[in-house]
Amino acid sequence: MIAAIRQFFDNQLASPEQETSEHKVERLRLASAALMFELLKTDRHIDDRETxxxxxxxxxxxxxxxxxxxxxxxxxxxxxxxxVSLYEFTSLMNETYDYEDKVLLVENLWRLALADDHLDKYEEQMIRKTADLLYVSHSDFIKTKLRVRDEQG
Known part of the structure; x- marks a missing residue:
């Protein structure tokens, strides 16, 4: 999947030789999107609500x-x-994203995991691993989970 994502990025954005910092951020955002889809398939069932x-x-x-x-x-x-190697995604994010962006990504992963009103243990495990690889504190990992859960009532 990593190779296909890179090809997509290269087709959509400037090549690495021409890459500006703005393009790099956009590439990282697209990598985040692919990571989010990986979370959706973690429980082997992609619900319409999740999509x-x-x-x-x-x-x-x-x-x-x-x-x-x-x-x-x-x-x-x-x-x-x-x-998919989560490390390949998160290492790119660690180079560019600030801490708040990383926390927002974790929060969005919780939104996706809870969209079908069921938190699968593998979804939670993937979010935890992603948060760890992004160096998001355990406190913020928990806060984002609770915030999203409370939003969804």
């Missing part, structure tokens, strides 16, 4: 237009059967 939440989170958080949403989701769906 709608994914589109809402991406549109709101990353200001992605409909075409970008369709492209990223299609790419992630096509590559869903392949293994």
């Amino acid at each position: 709608r939440m994914l589109r809402q989170v991406l549109a709101r958080t990353f200001a992605m237009d409909e075409q970008q949403l369709d492209d990223v989701i299609k790419l992630a769906e096509e590559e869903a059967a392949q293994a």
Whole structure:
């Protein structure tokens, strides 16, 4: 999946030789979107509510237009059967994202995991591992989980 995502980024954005810091941030946001889809497939069942939440989170958080949403989701769906190294995503994020961006990503992962009103143990495990790789404190990991749970009532 990593190779396909990189190819998508290269097709959508400047090549690494021409990359500006703005383009790098956009590439990282697209990597975040793919990571979010990986969370959706963790419990082996992608619910329509989860897919709608994914589109809402991406549109709101990353200001992605409909075409970008369709492209990223299609790419992630096509590559869903392949293994993903969370480290490859999170290492890119650690280079550029500030702490608040990392916390927001963890919060959005909770939104996706709770969208179907069921928190699978593997979803929670993936969010915990992602938070650890992003160096998000355990306190913020818990706070984001509780905030999203309370929002969804």
